[in-house]
Amino acid sequence: MRVSVLLGQKALGMEERPVPVPEGDQVLVQVSKVGVCGSDVHYYRDGRIGPFVVDAPLVLGHELSGTIVAVGAGVDASRVGQRVAVEPQKPCRRCSQCKAGRYNLCPFMEFYATPPIDGAFAEYVAIEEDFAHPVPDSISDEAAALLEPLSVGIAAARKGRIVPGSRVLIAGGGPIGVITAQAARAFGAAEIIVSDPVADRRAMASRFGATSTVDPTREDTTDLKVDCFIDACGVPAAIVAGLESVRGAGTVVIVGTGADTVALPIPTIMNNELNVTGIFRYTDTWPLGAHLVATGQVELDPLVTGRFGLDDVENALNADLQPGSLKSIVAVR
Numbered sequence: 618m619r620v621s622v623l624l625g626q627k628a629l630g631m632e633e634r635p636v637p638v639p640e641g642d643q644v645l646v647q648v649s650k651v652g653v654c655g656s657d658v659h660y661y662r663d664g665r666i667g668p669f670v671v672d673a674p675l676v677l678g679h680e681l682s683g684t685i686v687a688v689g690a691g692v693d694a695s696r697v698g699q700r701v702a703v704e705p706q707k708p709c710r711r712c713s714q715c716k717a718g719r720y721n722l723c724p725f726m727e728f729y730a731t732p733p734i735d736g737a738f739a740e741y742v743a744i745e746e747d748f749a750h751p752v753p754d755s756i757s758d759e760a761a762a763l764l765e766p767l768s769v770g771i772a773a774a775r776k777g778r779i780v781p782g783s784r785v786l787i788a789g790g791g792p793i794g795v796i797t798a799q800a801a802r803a804f805g806a807a808e809i810i811v812s813d814p815v816a817d818r819r820a821m822a823s824r825f826g827a828t829s830t831v832d833p834t835r836e837d838t839t840d841l842k843v844d845c846f847i848d849a850c851g852v853p854a855a856i857v858a859g860l861e862s863v864r865g866a867g868t869v870v871i872v873g874t875g876a877d878t879v880a881l882p883i884p885t886i887m888n889n890e891l892n893v894t895g896i897f898r899y900t901d902t903w904p905l906g907a908h909l910v911a912t913g914q915v916e917l918d919p920l921v922t923g924r925f926g927l928d929d930v931e932n933a934l935n936a937d938l939q940p941g942s943l944k945s946i947v948a949v950r
Contacts, residue, residue, distance in 0.1 A: 618740035652680030676735035682761035705729035768902035770800035777845035781805030789850030790818030798826030851875020
């Protein structure tokens, strides 16, 4: 099979590799579409994200859809031919975190496109069969791939304790910010404010979920006193401003990948008894994500602004530098 491989910082190459052979509890998926994530871009440009360092060739890509073409000995053969969205992770299922239902925190996790585990910029991948989630024909291959970033938005909404009537502030009008705004709307939020300095991104957020937008370079949000603040940009100044915008006993969820260390206003957190947390991937989000898309509560197809082939992954990874870019897709087939 053909595979796009990250060989070093800003260095990609095409390789021929053997098609994976599914283990007993796995399925072999012929990859259709793969979304480009900000983490892929970080690995490509910087060679690392926090403690995860690319020190050997790595296949990027973890937002994917495809079709099951073979199954392991322990999997029902009737699954062959099924369209699926892949949850790109393999927890151990035995540790205390897994047994508590927090398999996203499994210390033995093997996650696609996180060193040293290869990802999905390839023609075929293998995954445990219960993490290959069936999708209805009403969901396109592109939208099925984007159930992964939607899962991030769902996890953020859950951690943010968003319920009908909630008031939410989201920093960042990029893909995760826009998708999280849609998730917040689906969870019943009455007011969803998206903060972003770029006018095009504010306009996109208004189209998809936001009830209002603000330009943080011109507008102060500290008087909003929202129930929940979600950082989807990773910018230290945005995180601090967001903390100051939350009501007493409100919730702050850090989602964006940015600086490793941020100076936080401790008196604000203490005096307002803020619940400050983060999310690390997700657990049990694909079925809900597929439901939200199939019922029209979340739109993913219109978020795609760039399409590239497997031979053109480098341009896909750099598409975010173009004005108006939101979400890029690599079409493997």
